[in-house]
Amino acid sequence: MPAARIYQRPKNAMQSGRARTDRWVVEFEQTERQEPDPLTGWAGHANTDSQVRMNFPTLEAAKAYADREGLTYHVIATPERKLKLQAYADNFR
Structure with missing residues (x-):
């Protein structure tokens, strides 16, 4: 029986908005060990x-x-969102 994990996509560190973070993802877990291909090595x-x-x-x-x-x-x-609130003036303390 295949196993899966269900999670909600976190916000990427490089994006300012929260687009597509409300979606839930079903992803199958890897069941077999990966072997290198003899021809390509992948x-x-x-x-x-x-x-x-x-x-x-x-x-x-x-x-x-x-x-x-x-x-x-x-x-x-x-994970719970943590807001780091700070003022611009804090950069010059």
Whole structure:
């Protein structure tokens, strides 16, 4: 039975807005060890499930999909947003 993790995308450090951080992601966990290809040397394996990433509008929709498909899953809690409020004048203290 494939395992999956459900999480909410965090805000990228390089972006100022919070676009697409309200979406929930279902991602399959890697079950096989990656082996280097003898010809190219690239690491990979035949199971492509670990490359699949699906977005859902709510946590309930993501859980419903995992239950419907018979996936075992664990939900990774969303980290709490911490606001660092400071004044421009603090730079000159």
